[in-house]
Each structure stands twice: as C-alpha cells, then as structure tokens.
Amino acid sequence: MNKLNSYTRIDIMDYLRGFALLGILIVNSYQMLGYFSDSELHGALYSIFNRKFYPILFFLFGSGCYLFMNQSKQKVNNRYPLFLRRIFFLFVLGLIHTFYAPPGIQDVLMVYAVLGLLIVIFFKRNKWTNLIVTVTLMALSIVTALCQPYYGEFIVWLYTLSYISQWFALVMLGYTMGQFKFFENVYGKLKYISIFLIANICTYVSLFYARKLIEIPNVGAEILESYTVASIIASSLLIILQWDKVKMILTPLKFYGQMSLTNYLAQSALLIVFSIIIGFTPINSLIVCFIIHAILITFSIVWLKCFKMGPVEWLLRYFTYWSKIPNRKRSVRNNLESV
Secondary structure (H helix, E strand, O other), X not given: OOOOOOOOOOXXXXXXXXXXXXXXXXXXXXXXXXXXXXXXXXXXXXXXXXXXXXXXXXXXXXXXXXXXXXHHHHHOOOHHHHHHHHHHHHHHHHHHHHHHOOOOOOOOHHHHHHHHHHHHHHOOOOHHHHHHHHHHHHHHHXXXXXXXXXXXOXXXXXXXXXXHHHHHHHHHHHHHHHHOOOOOOHHHHHHHHHHHHHHHHHHHHHHXXXXXXXXXXXXXHHHHXXXXXXXXXXXXXXXXXXXXXXXXXOHHHHHHHHOHHHHHHHHHHHHHHHHHHOOOOHHHHHHHHHHHHHHHHHHHHHHHHHEOOOHHHHXXXXXXXXXXXXXXXXXXXXXXXXX
16 A cells, blocks of 8 residues: 555645745735725735736646546556545535635635546546647636626626636646646756746736726736736746755745645634734734744644655545555654654
C-alpha cells in the first residue's frame, strides 16, 4: 500500500498554490467586511484581487486531477472509484466549510467536486480533443459575459452559464496541460511562456483602453481580466522561479501551497477568531491578513518538517485509498524511537 500511495510532488505547483492563497485571503476578508462596511479602500483592493487568484487554483485542480489519474493508472485498475471517493470527500469538506465560514465567503471545494464529476467524461479523450473543448468553453464564457446588457436588467442565466463555463474551462485547461506534460521541464518551455506572458500583457493593456472607447459590460470586462491577469501572474511566477535564488527566497510559499487544502480551510477559521478578538475595520482586516499568513506559513514550515503532508491532505488521502497512510517522516520517527 505504501507504493500505491507514493506521490511525487511538483514543487512549482506548490509555489503557485501558495501565491494564490495570499490573494484569496484578501478577497475573503473583503467579502466578510462587505457585510459591515462600504470602505473605498477595500473596494479598490477587491477589484484588484477578485477573480484573479481563484483561476490559478482551478487550473491547478485540473492539473492535480491529471496527475492523480495518471499515477493511479500506473498502479491500480479501479482508479475511477478512487477519484470519485476523493471528490466526494472534497464535497463533504466544502459543506463543512460552508457551515462555519464567515458570512460572504463562498466555498470552492464543492465547486471542485461538481467540476470533478464533469471532467471524468474527458479522462479518456486525447489531449487535442480536450484542448478544443477547453478553448470552446473559454470562448463561451467570454461571449456570454459580453452579451450582458451594458444598461438595463442583469441577465441571470447568461451570468450562470458564463460562470460555469469559465471555471470548467480552467479545470479542463489544467487537465489538458497535464496531458501536454506542461509542468515537466518548464525551463525548456520558457520561450513559449514568455510569448504567452507578453501576449496577455498586450491583451490586458488593450482591454484597459478599449473600455474607455467602447461600452463593455462589467461582467465581460471582469471575466476577460480574470483570464489575462491570472495568466500574467502564473506565467511570471513560472519564469522567475527558474532562478534558484528566487526559489530559495520564496520557499515559504512552497510550504504554504503544499498544505493548500489545510490552509484554505484554516484561513476562514482564523478570520472568525480575529474578527471576534479585534473586530473588523478596513485597516484591521489588512493587518489580520498579514498575521494569518504569517501564522499559517510558520505552521506549514514546522508541520512539514515532521510530516509528509498536511493534516487535511492526509485525511483526503486516507479517505481516497481507505487505508492508513504513514505521514510522519522517518527521521523524526527514528529520533522519537531512540528517545
């Protein structure tokens, strides 16, 4: 069973997860504060961070689905029940998170689970077919968002279709990039990543000036910005992480991202605690974000010195394989036994 549960991590994905968690906490703190304040400061921060970091997590979820299915395929025949059990546990975690999360914070784990059910359909499709599906979903999300009236009543069904197709497109993109072996030898793909980065910067600048010249629905502009800005952030990180000194400086983010599931749930719990202790004002909430990040990053570093994975990640792995999985690192276990 140890061989079945062996798992080779891709560090660069953990860096991306950790960085995404930094922005998500600010968005969640604004959504929580939105029930108590109409601060212009938080309004500005929300417009900057909203819909920019979740796309990275959805993309990484899709890549994680590919890695899980690919590794399971090499080791077991019944990988589909394992995957379904895994996303069912995510759905349960999402229900729990929805129950205790502060007002205004929207859970993504249940969305993961639903999209996980949909992506099963494409597990046996080849990478080119999945790429066509991904591009089609992206186009659908953009077109439906741009079809919203600039003036007049908001069309709910168009927004729902745009929202679902966008998140599913991002999950499909992550899975398809896994099929294309995107995270293998990223250094050899720097030329293409740089071109992609420049193209997205140009798109973002063009969108900025286009909004001054023509009337673009806010929903359409937001979804275009979410694609371009998330792509700029992710591709920029992929480029700078090729330098060893940068990777060393940003190592805390890797630990933060390695326990992303634990830290995502812990962020909401700590927001509740700090809102009770010091209350929430625009300035306080920003300070709280820094404190929570410091606490969770420190906790992640200390925990991963002793254990292979975070506590919630361990529960997810246990529920997936329905077997107890050794989590304590051997060196720590040996030291304890010697004592």
